[in-house]
Amino acid sequence: MSISALSMVAPNALDDFCDLQSVPVHRHFGRNEIVDRFRRSVPFDYIIISGLDVDGYRFGKGHSIDTDLPPAFMESYAADALSQSDPFVIAAKTSFTRTEEKDVYAVSPPPARLVYLADLFGVHNRTLFPIKRSGVVYGAVCFTRNDPFDADELAFLEVIAEPIHTVVTRPLMERFAAQELRLSKGEIACLAHASVGLTSEEIASVTEYQVDTVNTYIKAAVKKLGATNRSQAVAEAIRRRLID
Structure with missing residues (x-):
């Protein structure tokens, strides 16, 4: 397995990649200012951020x-x-x-090789928080520390898990999510205008599309985003950072 030194939060990190498939799968960011800010609130040794809200890339x-x-x-x-x-x-x-290593190991002991590697590299007390949308787990954030986290620390980590996941994965989502969902420029444009309250007729006037074209674009976007109506599609597009 190849480990890339690519950091998603570095400026222009994705300039050399044409699509999501070309981005290295395993990325090592080393020390990171944003992560370290959270680390100062609740000390942890290592962090693993996994999964994207895109088919084929979920946790x-x-x-x-x-x-x-x-x-x-x-x-x-x-x-x-x-x-x-x-x-x-x-x-x-x-x-x-939440999944805690100590609870899992109490029922299912780890293989000896894993115990050896964990001791060698100081990877202990893994504690994972799933990141969910509409009942679907698409991501996860896992923290490790030599000493177990106490109840207050666990509560804080649960609060910050999703923001950390969002910060780290945002560049990938902003750059490639629309591409992976196969949303066209017209569909994104119509959703963006709908997000500020424009009707189909008003969107047609702004974009110079026909009203029927606007409605077709929005219906297609609703389907691709797994939404049930225009408002839900707009909310989903904002959440996935496809539009501002």
Whole structure:
């Protein structure tokens, strides 16, 4: 497994990539100012941000991971295919709530190789928070620390998990989400105008599309975004950062 030093929060990080498939899957960002601000509130050793709200890239697929874990740990973990036998990962993939390593290990002990790597690189007490939308887990943020997190710290980490995920994955979503969802420029433009309250007739006047074309674009966007109506599609487009 190749570990890239690409940091999603670095300026112009994605300039050299033409689509989501060309972006390295496993990205090591090292020390990061934004993450360190949260780390000062609740100290943690490492963080793993995984999954995107895009089909094929959701949590559990292993197709989008940003972390400051030691690259050697990640490479060894992948080389030994430990994700297939790691009880913590297996449990987290089917959970809709917080997953704590100690609770999982109490029921399903980890393989000896994983214990060795965790001790060697200081990766302990993994605690994962799922990131959800409409009952679907699409992402996750996992924190590690040598000492277990207490109840107050867990409550704080649960609050900051989604904002951290959003900050780190925003560049990918802003650059490639529309492309992955196959939304056309016309569909995005109509949603953007609808988001400020314009009717189909008003959107047609601004864009110089026919009213029927505007309605067709919006109906197509509603379907692609998995929404049920125009308002829901606009909200979903804003949430996915397809429009401002």
